Amino acid sequence: QKEVEQDPGPLSVPEGAIVSLNCTYSNSAFQYFMWYRQYSRKGPELLMYTYSSGNKEDGRFTAQVDKSSKYISLFIRDSQPSDSATYLCAMSENYGQNFVFGPGTRLSVLP
Amino acid sequence: DADVTQTPRNRITKTGKRIMLECSQTKGHDRMYWYRQDPGLGLRLIYYSFDVKDINKGEISDGYSVSRQAQAKFSLSLESAIPNQTALYFCATSDRGSTDTQYFGPGTRLTVL
Numbered sequence: 001q002k003e004v005e006q007d008p009g010p011l012s013v014p015e016g017a018i019v020s021l022n023c024t025y026s027n028s029a030f031q032y033f034m035w036y037r038q039y040s041r042k043g044p045e046l047l048m049y050t051y052s053s054g055n056k057e058d059g060r061f062t063a064q065v066d067k068s069s070k071y072i073s074l075f076i077r078d079s080q081p082s083d084s085a086t087y088l089c090a091m092s093e094n095y096g097q098n099f100v101f102g103p104g105t106r107l108s109v110l111p
Numbered sequence: 112d113a114d115v116t117q118t119p120r121n122r123i124t125k126t127g128k129r130i131m132l133e134c135s136q137t138k139g140h141d142r143m144y145w146y147r148q149d150p151g152l153g154l155r156l157i158y159y160s161f162d163v164k165d166i167n168k169g170e171i172s173d174g175y176s177v178s179r180q181a182q183a184k185f186s187l188s189l190e191s192a193i194p195n196q197t198a199l200y201f202c203a204t205s206d207r208g209s210t211d212t213q214y215f216g217p218g219t220r221l222t223v224l
Contacts, residue, residue: 042217044201088154098169099213101146103151103153
């Protein structure tokens with residue numbers, strides 16, 4: 001079993017839809033959770049960062065962490081074609097060290 | 112200008128050749144990382160360096176070596192390339208005070224024939 005699992009997609013949605021991207025993990029020691037967005041032929045860029053359980057909102061993006069279920073989610077509201085990218089979750093036990101990445105979910109938002 | 116640059120952007124080489132991938136950053140960050148990305152496997156950490164005199168192995172360091180020539184430069188070497196090292200390689204940096212945020216370079220696509 002991989003340490004971090006993520007549905008690879010591809011996921012296609014119409015413009016304006018609410019998108020839910022999810023990761024599950026096996027290591028209960030993970031405390032720091034991140035979502036990265038990666039456009040084609042580019043490096044990943046950090047979208048959201050959360051510590052421990054709870055929700056965090058930033059504009060159209062909401063990150064949720066449920067440590068009891070070892071499950072994290074990224075919600076995108078009012079999705080736009082510019083949101084079309086691969087979304088990677090990442091997590092670590094210690095602050096700033098040894099990030100473990102999920103394989104990524106490819107999202108296409110159709111106009 | 113990009114904050115994190117990688118050279119070359121694309122490289123095709125043959126089995127057994129020595130290859131060096133270079134990373135430079137202008138962000139002034141202490142910490143630098145090398146990852147490889149494979150389809151279905153995500154990003155995996157090869158090596159990381161928290162300052163010029165500090166080098167640490169990551170999850171998949173076998174077959175690779177690194178050199179931190181200066182705070183701004185971190186190079187990755189494949190001493191004798193093999194086909195299963197064909198992948199997309201990313202360099203990343205982070206700041207000592209905010210290491211949750213990593214800034215990635217544009218990547219180097221390496222093909223080993």
